[in-house]
Amino acid sequence: MKHDGISRRDFLNGVSLGIAGTIAPIDFLKSQGIGIGYYPPTLTGIRGNHPGSFNDAHKLAFTGSGFIDEVKDTGESYDLVVVGGGISGLSAAHFFKERTTSIPSMLILDNHDDFGGHAKRNEFVVNDRTMLTYGGSQSVESPSYYEEVSKQLLSDLGIDFNKFYKAYDFDYFKNRQLETGFYFNEATYGASRIVKNVPSFRYDLAYQESIKPDNIQRVASQMPISDQSKKEFVRLFLDQTDFFPDLSLEEKYYLLDNISYEDYLRQYHKVNEEVIGLFHSLLWGLWGVGNDSIPAISSWGDGLPGFAGLGFTDNTEPSNEINFEENPMYGIETVDESIRDYMSKNELSNEPYIFHFPDGNATIARLLVRNLIPNSIPGDNMEDIVTAKADYSMLDKPGQDSNIRLNSTVVSVTNTKNGVEIVYAKQGVLYKVQAKQCILACYNGIIPELCPQLPEKQKEALKYNVKVPLVWVQVAMKNWHMLAKKKVHMLQCPNCFYNSFYVDFPVSLGDYQFPQTFEDPVVFMMQHVPTRPNQGYTNREQYRLGRYDILKMTYQDYEDKLFDQLRGMFGSDFDEDDVAAITVNRWAHGYSYEYNNLFDAEYFGGEMPESQNDERYPHVIGRQPFGNIAIANSDALGTAYVDAAISQADRAVNELLKKGQ
16 A cells, blocks of 8 residues: 655655665765755655665675675775774774774775664654664673673773663553563454553563463463463463473483474474464564574573473573662573573673664764764763764775775775775775775675685684674654553564564663653654564574565565554554654664574584584684685674674774784
């Protein structure tokens, strides 16, 4: 269905991408003489990997480098060129500048029309009020568990994580009587129904309350599922059966790491497909695949039910009190010591999931940019940068020691006798610059195309990483009326195109205040993850197919599915006229690939190495320096977190500086 409310979103991204599919939105607007300032955060429509950001890279990947012929020499020469302006690339520039005796000349090239990579800032102006949210990288998870170099960088940027305990309003939704729940759609369940306080996963601050037995019984009785499914749902949470009484905890852990969660439910709990479907998409946003492709032990770590009798934790009843010296979400302090070494830092964290700037991790990127180019963003602390407006005209100016050049897709990086030659495409023209050294902070999969001279083993290792596709749709509403009437702020949506719905984190920081009344504008998010469940595909194969799925969809496709689902969820309480703007953050190359024992153990002959830095891992083989070129990105650690992006920037810079000694 076509909607006439074109003022809700930018004309270009919303309707006419066919006209401008080969150039970035900002450049198209400029070429058409449309009088707007260059400020990408306020663009709506399709963002993330926006149209125009990937054309030259796809041309390189699909057809080879034969089109790189007439190249204009800019005459520029730098000490360092960084390919990729995300957190890893910006951190690499910061470290390089910090660790050299003289002030180096640096150029950062990025194919998008904004810096930050996945740490993308979305801004909406609704009823004269600026609303901030994130278009990609969401929060800093478990910062006390970060590597020391990452902790130090974030501290040097002025970030004090203790301030979030006041900035994050823990009672915000409770005070407004807004709850979490599940939405059941009519197409699957025969009725459109919201059931509140259904347990989801441990990242929800309401998790410990929702898993209490009396609540489990209550929510099951309200679900539009069969009576047998209701009984099985309750049993999953409350059953204390030890299915493996003769195995040690370590042996149980290993067994569950080699069976999917859904197969575990079928084989041991004997639950039916209707119950399995309730949980299938709960971890889409974390893993990029459904529970048919996630190890059972990982689903346990994320809080899904069915493991109460296996002895991994002390089964004492969770406390209602929030105690930040213990974990209010996970209860991880009760995990048996014998399996702690098998668990990730995030699973063991005793910190709540609250370290969220109003624009997500875009603030980290903005702090790095302000550090590199002080006159680009005013202010000097973590509070004032939240509402500070970046001056994009200052990012790339002659005479600066650091420059960021946007809308510039690197298509070739070659070692030369005196350094490195970098060729990039910008608005249909090829340019080249020279550098003494270069850091590739783009994603691993494109590097073999940029550097065909790499050893074949290294190129194959780099290609092993297939990034996770996902779509985060941010919807700016003029008010909270429909949420106030339904009394919800977060919903999981099994068997729906958008698997989740939630209002952004209630964080007020600096001059930015989270909405306080139901008359204020609000931003909520809906998430779509393209998967191919139960079809025999590996996770990497699903990611490739999913990437194609989300790229072929138009903005109108996303909006139509969005509105259809909102009508089902909220009925007549949803009013299209209350929608002020929509931003579709489409990430065809999203999260870094993380290894999965169900599919990757075979690569290692049956068992994956324990250390992420084991030299047998593809990401370790792939990240080796090559002449005057080093590699920095979260892919290089095989994990999709800010800590990885920073620590790998640190490693890459040290490799280059060591070579230059």
